[in-house]
Amino acid sequence: MNTQTTTQLSIPPHFNLEKVGEVWRVPYQELASEAEAWAQKLNIQPAAFDKRRICLLLIDVQNTFCIPGFELFVEGKSGTGAVEDNQRLCEFIYRNLGVITTIVPTMDTHTAMQIFHPIFWINAAGEHPIPAATSITPTDLEQGIWKVNPAVANSITKGDYELLKKHAYHYVKQLSQDGKYPLTVWPYHSMLGGIGHALVSSVEAAIFFHCIARQSLTQFEIKGDNPLTENYSVLRPEVLIGFDQNPLAQKNTRLIQQLLEFDAVIIGGQAKSHCVAWTIDDLLTEIKQIDANLAKKVYLLEDCTSAVVVPGVVDYTEQADAAFARFAAAGMHIIKSTDPIQSFF
Structure with a gap:
């Protein structure tokens, strides 16, 4: 019997839309108790019983990119892009709590002495x-x-x-x-051990709530800690081979294989023009080498990601939109956070 929830759920009372753009301590123990009670109230079953396995891949939803005033805040066209994206993302997680099997947040992770600092x-x-x-x-x-x-x-x-x-x-x-x-x-950002490296508090709370309610361990993926290469994509660094023809870094073959084994992979995060686009591009490259039809299992949360825009300096919106159009042409689905997951199938 498929025990996955078939309708969108209500949003739990602890969620505060106005706090998404702020940094605060997640009250884990209180939240865990609430999540277990919420699962019992709404008959949300453990993820282990899911017949259709769905992954939510969240790219770099960290303070350094998502909180105004932090190092590389992604403004988007509106000026508050990442905050608005994460408001929608949190609601998406809560409303689809019963059908998201696994959440995989990527963590851009840096120290001071790296080639881009x-x-x-x-x-x-x-x-x-x-x-x-x-x-x-x-x-x-x-x-x-x-x-x-x-x-x-x-x-x-x-x-x-x-x-x-x-x-x-x-x-x-x-x-x-x-x-x-x-x-x-780049400015020093996503510094290991710092506040900027941490997940956005409201998103962290939603992910933790999912972990407890569905009894599904959150799978964190570290990227970007090699001092000699950038790592926009979580799936591979920008350069794999060094000047001496020896490996400089490795593809994340474990995660690539894991993603392709899910029935659906939903992707959101920051920034649409950089780490999100390049992660999707690398995933598409791997898909084309195996079976182009696998692209149909990938869903892109277009209203939960924004392009890098610095008014008067640079605007990557056009490049980001062109990349998403290319992904859609390859068979991936462009969706909104208000679309029920069950409507995808």
């Missing part, structure tokens, strides 16, 4: 690049406009500066050859 680079005057306003190309390195900061070699390559320079030049050159974004120097 200011301290990694200096110019002839010893100054670091201005974050978010600086891209570094192979020509920049060849002309000496930017060079690797010798001081960081002690932490990354055990003091071997020449080795670090070779790694860096290869990486920047590889990005340009692969047609990806040039190396962008």
